[in-house]
Amino acid sequence: MSDQTPDPRYDVIAIGNAIVDVLAHSRDEAIEELGLTRGGMTLVDTARAAELYAHMGQTTQVSGGSAANTLAGLAMLGARCAFIGQVADDTLGEVFAHDVRAADIAFGTPARAGDPPTGRCLIFVTDDAQRTMNTFLGASQFLPAEALDLDAIADSAVLYLEGYLWDPEEPRLAMRKAIETAKGAGRRVAFTLSDTFVIDRHGDDFRELIAQGQVDILFANAVELASLTGIADFEEGLASLTGKVPVVVATRGEHGAVAIAHGERAEVPAEPIERVVDTTGAGDLFAAGFLFGHVRGRPLADCLRMGAICAREVISHFGARPEVDLAGLIAEQVG
């Protein structure tokens, strides 16, 4: 697993959706009235997005995108990061690009002219802090393979891929090319499964990538793990990946997380928190903390704790990007 090229330019390069989140607090009944899939991620078109926005409460807008959120956490912790994703040439695209660069993440994918506009995700947050996401992918789904910076991919210790983006065709082809490039350069590939709907549609692809040894680090929650392996029991599902994926990280919401790395198993409880406000980005920031520990060569238990601490920060407020200095939190609490 060691890198064949010394001193890679980036610790982590990620390919993901380039979208801006629009979050609002919501009554439980509104989820039902609007026919939303509670706790899930649903793709919506322009008309549905406009309809849902009209029914949203007062909003907070924060750049999002699962992999971009993870990078924002990683960069704040001190990792060198780069992002590849497609925005349109419009106001939200400028906001996304500003925010990703302001987070000290290299971002060179050119904006795409014309329709569709930059993607956005309308997120309804209910009293239990559950988030119900409705994503208008917009330009995000048209990331072409030509937009990849192959040199940067070959020069990054880890290539991190967002499962959501496996669904549309162009980005899927781009991601296949990125995997080939990374593996060819002796790099590690990390993959987050994102959502069961992606596994329903592309599970065979994922199982094949795993069988071919293309995935070095896999992030999943319990439901995604069951869906991928076809095994309902959490521990059995996890065990079934041993020997196939070097590092598997499975999150279980308020029950914490488990990782198995090269046969070693570690577990962490969720961090105590006074009030969970919005669970958007919990998995993304868990991945950030874990990966930071991983690229810095920290013990597995520390990697998990870093993940839990980053996740706790992001669920304490609206939006999936950290608001307080994560490096400080980690230094205080893990050292």
Added chain:
Amino acid sequence: MSDQTPDPRYDVIAIGNAIVDVLAHSRDEAIEELGLTRGGMTLVDTARAAELYAHMGQTTQVSGGSAANTLAGLAMLGARCAFIGQVADDTLGEVFAHDVRAADIAFGTPARAGDPPTGRCLIFVTDDAQRTMNTFLGASQFLPAEALDLDAIADSAVLYLEGYLWDPEEPRLAMRKAIETAKGAGRRVAFTLSDTFVIDRHGDDFRELIAQGQVDILFANAVELASLTGIADFEEGLASLTGKVPVVVATRGEHGAVAIAHGERAEVPAEPIERVVDTTGAGDLFAAGFLFGHVRGRPLADCLRMGAICAREVISHFGARPEVDLAGLIAEQVG
């Protein structure tokens, strides 16, 4: 102080800046490097706004405006509210209007065509949770007196005015007309001093309004109080307003707040909080909690506690609009 007309349509109608806040975490050194006035509010033009945005970290966008923030808190607590303020006919204007209406606040001021665009406030939040605000007023400063809904003002228990908006000429004239209308209808006028720069420029106006008995409820922090009264000692400054303003509420940051209402004095400590993230809107939400108690006829000490609880919520996260159900917090903690 009782309302002469029974059952007013609104508990509180407010006139204020209609702006969207753009918040980012900032290093302490950046405040100095960029020549910002730490902890203050500075007006900026288009060019300076663009320069500062380029130097901001990853942003969160939330509708703001001092009086609009106060109304958002009041409406969430269950008060009937209306807002008057000027947006432009652009994307940020739509966001502001969506958010204020989504908060259940009546808002009928027509958008203004052409330049300048909707106002925005670039807010740098440092590690100590201090906010440094740079406001591009945009359309906000062109609120004309003709845009006032005089019937609504006459039919609201309290007219709430934002001191910031006393500075530009058109809104100042509009606010004078609004005061006349409210007082003519036997309503109460509440005024928040907003910032010492406003008092430096318009202190004579404010002292005259007070001398004429036009201000029924005055909100100030300790520095503004000293600036208005010309008395450095907090208690003496407060005492100097007795008999001139029926209700005076003075906030003192982490030292809590004091109110004197019709000769009765009450005091409240700041609410305990695990981590202060961003103090933007602390005063606005304190005013919301206090005013809610006031219009509901609660004892003075309860009004102050409601203010402190609402302020605590808003300083626990980025942005000046509440993220969790304030009514629930109040019910739990004050009853």
